[in-house]
Amino acid sequence: MERRWLLFLVLCGVAAGARAEDPLRLQRLERCGDLLDTRRQVFCLQASGLASGPVQARLGGVAKPTERDGDRLRITFETGKDTSGPLRLEQDGRNSNSVWLSMAGNHVVAAKPNEMATNPEGLSTYLNLVSVIIEERYNGLDQARQLAQKYGATLVGAIPALNTWQLRLPVKNLTERDALILRLGHEVSVDGVVIEESSAEEAEREVPVSKESPDEWAANRFADAVNYYRRRVAARGAPVEAAPVRIGVIERNVDFDSPDFAEYLGPCELPRTCLYARDAQSPQAHGSTVAGVLLAHWQKGGNTGFLRGLEGVSKGFEVIVERDSDAGITANVAASVNLVEDGARILNWSWGLHRIGTQKVQGGDIDTQVRSGVAMAGYEELLEEFFRWLKAKHPEVVVINSAGNGASFAGQDEYRLPSSFVTDQLLVVGGHERSGQPDLPVNSPDYAVRRASSNLDLRVDISAAACTHGVDPGADGEGSVHCGTSFATPMVTGITAAMLSINPRLTPAQLRILLRRSSLPIGGDDDFEPADGEDLTAPIIPSERTFDLSHPDIGRSARLDMQKALDLTVQSLDRRR
Missing domain, CATH: 3.30.70.260 (ACT domain)
Incomplete structure (x- = not known):
């Protein structure tokens, strides 16, 4: 009997030791208790990899007392005393991912x-x-x-x-x-x-792309932009004094076990580039791919996050991936309000909805991301309130939204939300792909073509590459290809963040002007009639080409030129002086 008892203790010690080596991950963080209590806010956390023994929670580096029940934790904060910031866990020398905890007080619950x-x-x-x-x-x-x-x-x-x-x-x-x-x-x-309908977030359909196809981001001069920023901001004799920028990404979570994001575990402070998000169970998560366009490590997973490429020269970017809860579009809006009140200058909305009965350009009903007319009416009222509040209280904030992948019209307010809203604080992004034509210069309008599934029309402000590698590296080190306007959107978010880091005084309207003036052409030389099946964005107009009425870009759609957008932003500093 004594031997059995000793064996049992040994096995328990081995099991406990093995568990202590498991990665520590924060997976859920939500308000709990009395959600209307304005004096105290209680948050419930769920973590994986917790070993037996004490665990330390830190909000912005400050230790907070924690109640524990298995892998669930409960922390109480005082309004006015505690401020919004990154929350992480520490145990046995291990650090978890950081999740943004907002004290702004906007929260809705999801249905069971x-x-x-x-x-x-x-x-x-x-x-x-x-x-x-x-x-x-x-x-x-x-x-x-x-x-x-x-x-x-x-x-x-x-x-x-x-x-x-x-x-x-x-x-x-x-x-x-x-x-x-x-x-x-x-x-x-x-x-x-x-009222809420269907899932809070439906993943983009993954579309295979030939491995022989060239890098889609070349169409937006991605590498040129990184090189320009790194050289120009730190230029001898005329350096640019960069500023930190906070970005809100409305997504569920990110897989920190992926090599693309592993370096963001533990504490992070500016001027580093920081990522705050819940941990995902799989690298296939929609949020991982969206965040990867912005932040993927350049050497560990085979990807190249744009903002990560600026580290060491910039003053840092804080990217907060947050969904508040799984309560659908209402939770998206609640999280957006929290992030704006917590200082985010940019919101990335890689989501949108179609009303049932919406027709594709080529005919037939859209069958993804659809909602009933009753639900759409409620969403429209809620989003209208949001943009009215944004204009009144936070006119400096810009929302960057995906046009959608229904091969339909992004600007029909009865059938598409939120891209159909007309406001300076909403930029709408369409998607393009490489044409495959050989020996074309990047500034040729035929270098890229509209992705067939991308929504389109005059409400789309600019297009960007729709396809990117995910953060789930396979045997050859490259992730599976994900395509859609969801992944074109963070390309525009990333360059907008870089522009604001150079000139924080730029307004949303001025950001749109610079993006359009710097854009490359795409598509045919069309007139200014209502959009048809070949249009992608609002046509380039003479004022966006120095009023040159004979410029060959006039009438064509606008394709993101990341390097030129940065160049014009630097020039805007001279005009300010």
């Missing part, structure tokens, strides 16, 4: 599996969770409490900055829900009701 139903359109929808947008002239919290009491609902989440409040309704089926939503919508104080 038993709180979902299938609507008549065949889409999964939230059964008992809705968000009500209260008219600006009312006190939102008071009105939300009155509505909750009147209809027997419970107040469970909020986006106070947008006067939006989440209710859990006392309903058992969709008939009861829709009846209650109709009554809520007719309340004098209610501006709109938001």
